[in-house]
Each structure stands twice: as C-alpha cells, then as structure tokens.
Amino acid sequence: MTTRGDTRPTRLEATESLKSLIKTYYDDLFRAAAEGRPSVWLNVGVPCEFFYAMDVFPFYPENYGAACGAMKLTPKLSAIAEAHGFSADLCSYIRTTLGTVFSGEGPYGQLPRPTVQVSAMNSCVAIMVWWRAVERHWGIPTFVLDTPLVREDSTGINLDYVESEVLRMLSWVEEGTGRTMDMERLREVVRLSNEGKDLWAEVLDLRRARPCPITAADIFTHMFPMVALRGTPHYVSHLRALRDEVKARVDEGFAAVPDERYRLLWDNLPPWFDLRIFGDLAQRGVNFVIDTYTQAWGPRYMGTIDADNPVRSFAGYMGAGFLNVQIGKRLELLTELVRDYEVDGVVFHSDRSCKPFSLVQVELRNQLLERAGVPGVLLEGDHNDPNLFDRERAMGRLDSFLEVIDSGRA
Amino acid sequence: MSGGSNSASGSPATGSPASGVRALARFRAVAADPLAELAAAKERTGLMAVGYFDSYLPEELIMAHGVLPYRVAVTGREDLRSGEFIQGFACPASRDLLDQALRGDLVLLDGALFTRYCDSLRGVFAVWDSEKLTPYVDFVRYPTVTNTVSAVKYLAAELREVSARMAKALDAPADERRLLEAAAACNRKRALVAELAARRASRDLALSGADYLAVLVAATTMTPDEFTSELSALLAWPPPGEPGDALPVVLSGTTFDNVSLAASIEAAGLYLIADDLATGSRWYGVNVETATLAAGEGSGMYADPWEALAHAYLTRPPCSVKEPSSPRADHLISQVRRSRAAGVLFYLTKFCDSEQAEWPYLRDRLAAEGIPAFMVEGEQKGAGSGGLQTRLEAFREQIEMSGDEL
Numbered sequence: 171m172t173t174r175g176d177t178r179p180t181r182l183e184a185t186e187s188l189k190s191l192i193k194t195y196y197d198d199l200f201r202a203a204a205e206g207r208p209s210v211w212l213n214v215g216v217p218c219e220f221f222y223a224m225d226v227f228p229f230y231p232e233n234y235g236a237a238c239g240a241m242k243l244t245p246k247l248s249a250i251a252e253a254h255g256f257s258a259d260l261c262s263y264i265r266t267t268l269g270t271v272f273s274g275e276g277p278y279g280q281l282p283r284p285t286v287q288v289s290a291m292n293s294c295v296a297i298m299v300w301w302r303a304v305e306r307h308w309g310i311p312t313f314v315l316d317t318p319l320v321r322e323d324s325t326g327i328n329l330d331y332v333e334s335e336v337l338r339m340l341s342w343v344e345e346g347t348g349r350t351m352d353m354e355r356l357r358e359v360v361r362l363s364n365e366g367k368d369l370w371a372e373v374l375d376l377r378r379a380r381p382c383p384i385t386a387a388d389i390f391t392h393m394f395p396m397v398a399l400r401g402t403p404h405y406v407s408h409l410r411a412l413r414d415e416v417k418a419r420v421d422e423g424f425a426a427v428p429d430e431r432y433r434l435l436w437d438n439l440p441p442w443f444d445l446r447i448f449g450d451l452a453q454r455g456v457n458f459v460i461d462t463y464t465q466a467w468g469p470r471y472m473g474t475i476d477a478d479n480p481v482r483s484f485a486g487y488m489g490a491g492f493l494n495v496q497i498g499k500r501l502e503l504l505t506e507l508v509r510d511y512e513v514d515g516v517v518f519h520s521d522r523s524c525k526p527f528s529l530v531q532v533e534l535r536n537q538l539l540e541r542a543g544v545p546g547v548l549l550e551g552d553h554n555d556p557n558l559f560d561r562e563r564a565m566g567r568l569d570s571f572l573e574v575i576d577s578g579r580a
Numbered sequence: 581m582s583g584g585s586n587s588a589s590g591s592p593a594t595g596s597p598a599s600g601v602r603a604l605a606r607f608r609a610v611a612a613d614p615l616a617e618l619a620a621a622k623e624r625t626g627l628m629a630v631g632y633f634d635s636y637l638p639e640e641l642i643m644a645h646g647v648l649p650y651r652v653a654v655t656g657r658e659d660l661r662s663g664e665f666i667q668g669f670a671c672p673a674s675r676d677l678l679d680q681a682l683r684g685d686l687v688l689l690d691g692a693l694f695t696r697y698c699d700s701l702r703g704v705f706a707v708w709d710s711e712k713l714t715p716y717v718d719f720v721r722y723p724t725v726t727n728t729v730s731a732v733k734y735l736a737a738e739l740r741e742v743s744a745r746m747a748k749a750l751d752a753p754a755d756e757r758r759l760l761e762a763a764a765a766c767n768r769k770r771a772l773v774a775e776l777a778a779r780r781a782s783r784d785l786a787l788s789g790a791d792y793l794a795v796l797v798a799a800t801t802m803t804p805d806e807f808t809s810e811l812s813a814l815l816a817w818p819p820p821g822e823p824g825d826a827l828p829v830v831l832s833g834t835t836f837d838n839v840s841l842a843a844s845i846e847a848a849g850l851y852l853i854a855d856d857l858a859t860g861s862r863w864y865g866v867n868v869e870t871a872t873l874a875a876g877e878g879s880g881m882y883a884d885p886w887e888a889l890a891h892a893y894l895t896r897p898p899c900s901v902k903e904p905s906s907p908r909a910d911h912l913i914s915q916v917r918r919s920r921a922a923g924v925l926f927y928l929t930k931f932c933d934s935e936q937a938e939w940p941y942l943r944d945r946l947a948a949e950g951i952p953a954f955m956v957e958g959e960q961k962g963a964g965s966g967g968l969q970t971r972l973e974a975f976r977e978q979i980e981m982s983g984d985e986l
C-alpha cells in the first residue's frame with residue numbers, strides 16, 4: 171500500500187488514546203489539589219522526573235496554553251490578561267494562561283493553585299516573567315533555576331553551576347512541599363523516562379521513511395506525554411503503542427500524505443489553533459516529514475539520563491537544552507535533518523511570540539541555503555494567537571515556495 | 581546652588597564657571613555622536629576598543645586588557661538595515677544596535693562582548709556572531725539569578741574564562757594592576773554620576789533631564805578619566821538653570837539614550853528629575869571593592885578581584901530580566917521619594933518582554949504608594965510625536981489637578 175484514496179491524512183489510533191491520557195492527567199491534577207497533595211508548576215525546561223520521584227504533581231502551563239490554543243481560546247483569555255495590563259505583544263502562552271489565572275475561565279475552569287513554582291532560564295526570559303506574574307497574583311513561592319545561555323554545550327564551570335542550581339532547587343522544593351527526594355524512586359523514574367525517550371527517538375527516526383508514515387500534526391499532538399508524563403508507566407506504554415503503530419505503517423509502506431511530492435521541514439512551534447493547515451497542505455502533496463520542535467525531546471538534546479548520577483546528568487541536559495544553545499547548534503541540527511530526512515525545503519514559522527526560537531531564523535535560512543543548498547521560507551504567524559496569523563497570505567507564500575522547489579528540481 | 585565645591589571624587593575643583601559650561605557642551609556633543617568621541621579616544625590613546633550592549637557587562641573586564649570599553653548606545657535613527665537579518669519583533673533598541681553595525685558605523689570596534697540579557701539581544705548576538713560584524717565577538721554566559729553566592733562565584737569564573745579568550749583573540753593579556761586601576765576609575769566616575777543625580781534630586785543643581793541623559797550616555801562611551809574630569813568640572817561649576825514650573829517625574833525603563841526624545845518629553849511640561857534606568861540609577865551604584873583588588877588574592881571579602889567585580893555587578897538594583905526583580909520596585913519608589921517627584925513616567929520599549937510584564941506590577945506598587953504613573957510605549961526613535969506630547973500634557977494636567985503632594 172503506498173497511498174490512500176481519500177485526501178486528508180488518516181489519524182493515528184494512538185492519537186485517539188491520547189485523549190484519555192490527557193483526561194486522566196487533568197483528573198489527577200484536580201484530585202491532588204482536592205486531597206491537599208503538593209503540586210508544582212514547571213516550564214518545559216524543568217524535568218518532571220524529579221517531581222514524580224518526590225510525589226509532587228508536575229503541571230506544565232505551556233501544555234495547558236497549547237491546549238487552549240488548539241481550542242481557539244487564546245483571543246478570549248488574552249483579552250483578560252490584557253485588561254490586567256499585560257501587553258498583547260507578550261508570548262501568547264503567557265497571555266492565555268494568565269487569562270485563566272485572573273478569571274478562572276478556560277476549558278477546565280480555574281486551575282488548582284500549585285504549592286510552588288519552578289522555572290528554568292533554559293528557554294526564554296518570558297517564562298520567568300510569566301511565573302513572576304502568577305507568583306504576584308496568587309502568592310505562590312517561586313524558584314528560578316539559573317541556566318546561563320551557552321553557545322553549544324554546558325561543560326566545566328557552567329555545568330557545575332547548573333548542577334548546583336538543580337541541587338538548590340531540590341532542597342527548596344523539599345522545604346516548600348514537605349516531600350523528600352527518594353533517590354531509589356528517581357532511578358526508577360529515570361529508567362522509565364529513558365525507555366520512553368528511546369521509543370520517541372524511534373518514532374522520529376521512522377519519519378525518515380519514503381513515504382513518510384505520519385504528518386506533522388500527528389507528532390505535534392504527541393508532545394503532551396513527552397513533556398508532562400516522562401517517567402510514568404503509562405507514558406512508556408503509550409509511546410510503545412505509538413512506535414508500534416508508526417512502525418507498522420512503515421512496514422506497510424503507508425503514506426500519511428498520498429502522493430508525497432514535497433518533503434518539508436517545519437521549524438518552530440506549530441500554530442496550535444490551526445493544525446488543519448498540515449492537512450490542507452497534504453492535499454498539495456506536502457508532508458512535513460520532520461521538524462525541529464519535537465527534536466527538543468529527541469536524543470540530540472535530551473539523551474539518556476544517567477540513572478546513577480541523575481542530578482548531574484539532568485543538569486547537563488538543562489544547561490544545553492534546545493533553546494539554551496545558540497545558532498551554531500541549530501544550524502548543525504537543521505543541516506543533519508535536511509540530509510537524513512531528504513528534505514526539499516524548510517518552512518521557518520516565524521512565531522511572533524517566541525523570540526528565542528524565531529529571531530535566528532533569517533540567518534538560519536540564509537546559511538542553510540548556502541551550506542546545504544536547501545531553500546527556506548519564513549512564514550509569519552504565532553503558535554497560539556490566530557489574530558497574528560493571516561492564513562490566506564501564508565498559503566499564498568507556501569504555494570510560491572513550492573514553485574521555488576519545483577523550479578529547483580527542473 | 582553651589583559653585584566650585586569639592587565633589588565626591590575628593591579632589592578640589594579647579595577651573596572656572598566656564599569649565600562647567602564647556603563640560604556640558606562636551607557631554608551634549610558626545611551624546612549626539614558618541615562614535616566621534618570613540619574615534620578621538622582611539623586616536624589619542626592608540627588603543628583598541630571593544631563594544632558591549634548591556635550595563636551588566638563589567639567594562640572593567642575590557643579595561644583590564646588595556647582596551648577601551650564602549651557601550652554601544654541606541655541612536656534612535658530611522659535608517660534600518662537589520663530587516664534583512666532579523667524579524668521586526670526583535671525590540672527596536674536591539675535592532676538599532678544591529679543597524680549601526682550593518683551600516684558600518686561600528687568599524688572602530690575591534691570586538692564586541694554580549695551577554696544574553698534579553699531574548700532580543702540574544703537574537704542580535706546570533707546575527708552579529710554569524711556575520712562577524714566585529715573582528716572579535718564573544719559571549720558571556722551571564723547568570724540571571726543575582727542573589728546567591730554561587731552566582732557570584734560562577735560569574736567570577738566566567739569572567740576569568742572570557743578574559744583568557746579575549747587576551748588570546750586580541751593579543752592583549754589582562755593585568756591585575758590594570759583591573760585594579762579600571763575598577764577604581766569606574767568607581768570614581770559612577771560615584772560622580774551618583775552625586776550629580778543626588779544634587780539634581782535635591783534641587784541643588786538644575787540640569788535638565790535631557791542633559792542628564794546626555795551625561796549618562798557619555799558615562800559609558802567616553803574614557804572613564806576624561807569623563808570624570810569633565811563631570812568634576814560640571815559639578816564644581818554647574819551651568820545656571822532652573823527647572824521652572826515643570827512637573828518633576830522619575831523616568832523608568834531599560835536603557836534610554838535618546839536625548840532629543842527626552843527633550844521633547846520635557847517640552848510637555850515635565851522635568852525628568854530622577855531615573856530608574858538600567859544605564860542610570862540602577863547602574864551608578866555599582867561599587868567594586870577595590871581594597872580586595874589591591875590586597876591581592878584571598879584577601880578581604882572576596883576570593884579574588886573577579887569575585888569583587890562579579891559581586892558588585894550582581895548586587896545592583898535589578899533590571900526586570902534578572903531574578904529577583906522586586907527590589908527594582910523598591911528602588912523606583914525610593915527614587916520618587918528622594919527626588920520628591922510628582923509621578924513616574926514608565927517608558928516601555930516595544931517588544932520588551934520583561935518590561936511589558938513588569939509594568940502592571942510597578943503600576944500597582946506605585947498606586948499603593950499613591951504615586952501617579954503613566955506608561956508610554958515607544959521605539960526609542962526620533963524626537964517624539966505630537967501625539968506623545970498631547971498624552972504627556974494630559975498626564976501632567978491630571979497630576980496637577982489632583983493636587984497630590986507627595
């Protein structure tokens with residue numbers, strides 16, 4: 171089987187089962203709050219594994235923000251944050267979540283207040299000011315874990331410092347929640363986390379197949395367990411099911427996009443409110459066979475954590491996380507990906523909200539063309555705010571870009 | 581108003597009333613064209629120059645190598661080149677720095693030192709580094725957390741590493757004696773700026789806000805000794821002037837190098853009597869403990885001179901990109917109180933994430949203290965618009981009508 175008769179990509183079964191996983195997660199969040207068990211708000215650069223090992227429920231507002239984005243709730247929630255004085259130019263995740271914090275509105279009503287908050291500096295400055303706003307509004311004790319931005323790697327004095335920060339954070343959380351770190355349990359959580367990450371790496375790798383077995387929308391949807399459930403048993407079983415399904419597709423020669431004519435790479439977060447765009451583009455023979463965003467949880471950035479030395483190992487990951495390294499490393503990644511995934515062109519989603527992800531893209535596009543001969547296009551938009559995305563214009567630009575690729579082939 | 585008095589530098593004033601007027605004219609000229617001043621300094625000294633962008637970067641690090649430090653000030657010019665390299669939602673101040681380099685204005689710089697500071701500057705660094713906009717470019721892995729011993733120790737270690745790389749790249753080794761001299765020279769100039777600010781705040785010296793900002797620009801673009809000598813003259817022989825009936829307000833924000841914009845703000849009947857700026861009152865209090873530097877390694881409070889330097893810069897009143905940031909609000913309120921200002925003008929640079937998020941907090945803290953505050957969002961460009969004037973006048977009238985005595 172190489173293609174299917176219908177024109178829109180078929181959903182993965184694993185995507186269906188994801189719904190119950192998400193529901194269970196939110197049920198657990200509310201149950202923990204009702205039972206008075208401690209919880210923590212984290213940004214995606216802070217590993218949840220520590221908190222599962224401490225029995226402190228980890229919640230990721232970025233995940234929540236994305237969910238609200240997918241439900242097209244950002245304009246409404248953002249308006250609430252703006253009415254409190256927060257600029258409409260702030261990252262749309264911030265505006266979305268603060269909208270809920272200030273008003274209690276959102277898909278789940280008001281979110282339970284966390285016992286403590288921890289943010290790391292390894293993605294953006296915006297995260298810190300976001301947590302700060304919650305700290306000030308709700309009075310939640312908040313810890314900023316310093317991970318100074320590096321060029322390529324966290325080693326030497328930088329790694330020592332980040333490790334000391336992780337240790338400082340752990341004792342601060344112990345004090346703030348009354349829970350203690352169980353090192354034996356952490357080792358087990360790390361083992362499960364590593365197992366799941368290996369499965370994730372396999373899924374990413376299976377996308378190299380021609381035709382590609384899944385779409386960008388499929389993989390973006392699966393970010394939730396990678397962020398919030400790492401180290402739990404259901405995370406491993408879910409990823410195994412995902413891997414098995416994708417592998418079966420490859421074995422069958424299944425094409426997620428019938429008549430796959432353009433193998434593209436998506437750079438940056440997706441527009442959560444319009445994942446349909448990937449389906450619409452599939453009708454033009456486009457599949458985004460790989461992306462940079464999901465690589466952040468892949469082996470290049472979040473490798474195997476050493477269960478015997480987890481603190482230092484996590485510190486190494488945090489210190490050189492995907493957005494805590496600079497343009498050289500991004501270019502290296504892009505160059506490898508376009509080669510390994512036989513990419514025809516790169517779509518750089520210029521995400522108005524996300525400066526660390528976006529502000530290197532013009533340079534990356536130019537250098538990638540020079541270095542790998544692969545063309546790229548910048549697509550203006552936003553990951554959560556539909557008001558910052560002109561779909562018609564975007565489709566027009568993409569059509570012209572496909573012509574550029576065609577002319578390159580000719 | 582006093583004339584010919586001793587200043588914080590401790591040296592008796594020399595010169596005549598004309599020297600104060602001359603010093604002010606020099607500061608105005610430097611602020612209008614700081615690169616001309618750099619060219620002259622290079623010519624005079626025969627030294628290399630390294631540029632930097634945020635006031636957390638210790639200029640003493642550069643001076644320890646026998647190199648001239650130069651803070652690249654925002655020009656506010658409209659001649660944009662950066663659009664071909666970076667998106668328009670990088671903040672306009674950061675793009676202005678890139679524009680200068682792309683226009684070739686910064687050819688006098690032999691190198692540039694970046695920290696992350698904010699995510700716009702981080703993007704500018706990526707372009708700068710990739711395009712090799714100066715022969716030497718380096719990046720300081722600067723801490724965000726400022727209130728821990730480990731951050732001080734880490735920054736000290738990082739400065740040592742950067743210094744070693746700079747020595748190699750520029751063939752200009754650092755020298756502890758020079759580091760000591762640099763810290764002492766910078767302490768002197770910062771203390772003088774603090775004195776100027778204090779005398780303005782107490783109405784002992786009526787320099788306009790625009791002129792005060794010109795002094796701030798000059799403070800980090802002139803050589804410290806030249807600057808100190810000029811500012812000593814200005815303090816000893818302040819040019820005559822009166823604030824008149826303009827309403828005194830504190831200017832709060834990040835950097836603010838646009839003197840003409842400040843002049844047009846003051847033309848709306850406001851007097852920028854004090855500041856809460858990254859390059860102003862949040863900077864001039866930096867005082868490196870030179871006794872430790874002089875006594876050598878392992879003495880005093882710090883393990884070595886780099887630690888003294890790191891500690892001094894990390895413990896300044898914080899910018900909103902640092903953690904904790906709340907002391908910034910206390911600092912702002914103290915600026916209002918000590919200058920008996922009638923309110924705060926918060927200048928928000930467009931696309932500045934940390935300031936955008938800090939504003940509601942500052943606004944509420946000021947309101948709780950009964951201090952009127954007004955936010956203006958802008959691009960640090962040009963000399964201000966008619967619309968801005970009208971809004972500022974409305975702000976002034978609103979305070980005047982409320983008749984608040986602070």
Ligand code: SF4
Pocket residue numbers: 232261262263264293294295296297493523524525526527
């Ligand atoms: S700016 Fe980017 S990294 Fe930061 S919270 Fe927003 S989307 Fe995430």
Ligand code: SF4
Pocket residue numbers: 671672673674697698699700701834835901929931932933935
């Ligand atoms: S104004 Fe804000 S965003 Fe711009 S360079 Fe300064 S700190 Fe960065």
